[in-house]
Amino acid sequence: MCNALSQAANREAFQRDEEAFMEAYALTPEERQLVRDRDFRGLLAHGGNIYFLIKLGVVTGNGLYKMGARMRGESYEQFPATRNDAGAT
Numbered sequence: 319m320c321n322a323l324s325q326a327a328n329r330e331a332f333q334r335d336e337e338a339f340m341e342a343y344a345l346t347p348e349e350r351q352l353v354r355d356r357d358f359r360g361l362l363a364h365g366g367n368i369y370f371l372i373k374l375g376v377v378t379g380n381g382l383y384k385m386g387a388r389m390r391g392e393s394y395e396q397f398p399a400t401r402n403d404a405g406a407t
Contacts, residue, residue: 319343320370329377356380359389 319340322328332339340350352360356378361371375385387397 319345320366320373323373323377332377356388358385362389 322343323332328339336353337350340353345353349361349364351357352364353374358366358371358375358380361374362368371385372382375381380388383397384394387394390397390400392400
């Protein structure tokens with residue numbers, strides 16, 4: 319499903335009706351909830367690929383740093399401040 323978001327028409331379809339878009343790609347109920355929750359860490363744990371998830375992040379207004387902040391449990395403002403720390407993971 320995330321790879322399909324490479325195409326503008328699919329991004330528009332997702333934004334118009336997320337539920338129908340997820341249905342078209344036969345996501346499981348658990349996968350759908352992870353998408354609804356924008357739970358990128360959960361999607362990764364469920365077998366998602368970070369490169370494909372970035373497509374989902376962008377279409378939902380969650381660029382790479384916002385995704386990283388959510389996955390680390392930090393605010394968007396906190397996350398960039400940790401990127402140059404020697405212990406940042």
